[in-house]
Amino acid sequence: MAAVVSVVGHANTGKTTLIAGIINSLAARGYRVAAVKHAAHGYEIDNRGKDSWQFFQAGANRVVVVGPESLTVHTRHDAEPTLAELAGMIEDVDLILAEGFKSQPGPKIEVLRQGFSERRLSLGSDLAAVVSDMPVGNDVPVFRPDKIEPLSDFIESRFLQNSGLSPLTSQMSDR
Secondary structure: OOEEEEEEEOOOOOHHHHHHHHHHHHHHOOOOEEEEEOOOOOOOOOOOOOHHHHHHHOOOOEEEEEOOOOEEEEEOOOOOOOHHHHHHHOOOOOEEEEEOOOOOOOOEEEEEOOOOOOOOOOOHHHEEEEEEOOOOOOOOOEEOOOOHHHHHHHHHHHHHOOOOOOHHHHHHHOO
16 A cells, blocks of 8 residues: 655644645656545535536535546445555555644644744654754754755655555556
8 A cells, every 4th residue: 555644734824735745756757656635524526517526416426527647436325534555545645745634643744934823733752754944943854935955855765665665566467
């Protein structure tokens, strides 16, 4: 199963931009990365009135939208799945980066940004690293938000190489 790391922090701290940068960096190294976005307040997969929106509103338990380069599955659930349950649904990747899920167990990278993060999150032993543009005293590695490569090196050594995954073994398992 793929390693799972959550990127957490207060609103507007740059979590999405950070995750996109990490994905870009690790993909360039040959890793296959999935992203999971926690939409705590709900979301719509499609615009109001579109066919897939109408199917879901009509009560479909699952709606699949497929195009030349992508496939999206919208599934109705009675209860919000846990991050572990979601990770079990994702196949053929080396790493799952989750935005949010701060109350779920597992390793987390906390993003702090001056003017947006007045207080730290209480993450306990799940805290693996901090990304911040301000001084942070901590017992975990601290990275600058504008320096993606050192953070990607940390993720690779801590969560990918230690799991026995490397771009070479990942590509070989595809054959």
